[in-house]
Amino acid sequence: ETGVTQSPTHLIKTRGQQVTLRCSSQSGHNTVSWYQQALGQGPQFIFQYYREEENGRGNFPPRFSGLQFPNYSSELNVNALELDDSALYLCASSSPARRAGVQFFGPGTRLTVL
């Protein structure tokens, strides 16, 4: 069973730029959730994708957007980067039909905005 993978591991951008983060879900999982984890905080829910449709969104502005592909992999896009967007971005996959609420996390992408 292949675990959740994320790319890139680290990324440095400047304010105003755009960034795309990628996630491959665990084998057999059709749901992907994205979280932002600022330093010293717990993961904060951004949004979730199920069968290529957004299925729930947290308190994040529209410049945070996403996609899910037919193979269930996913992208998180952030436009007009701000300094406060610097954080660890976590992707988690799950299979609600099997074990609802149990999420398997990737190692994260560390984004630094200068």
Place this chain on the structure above:
Amino acid sequence: AQRVTQPEKLLSVFKGAPVELKCNYSYSGSPELFWYVQYSRQRLQLLLRHISRESIKGFTADLNKGETSFHLKKPFAQEEDSAMYYCALREMNRDDKIIFGKGTRLHILP
């Protein structure tokens, strides 16, 4: 609004002593509660969920709806328990959105 509160940022406990990590939640419906753990240099992973009512690595947690709490307990701490622990909540029968607390760092002293 759903909220998960972990009042302690850091908890230091001697090896062999009992451990209790506190978690309180606010939610008007029927929640599902979890504990996730992150060991050093590892990814975040599920420790246990209240629905399973199981003991994992000696840890247990009981959902107390009257006190809206889901404290994590272990009778005898081990050095390998040192990690970051997150309490989390999911609304039952809804999407898989998880609300996390800010986490408690458990440090086991030798």
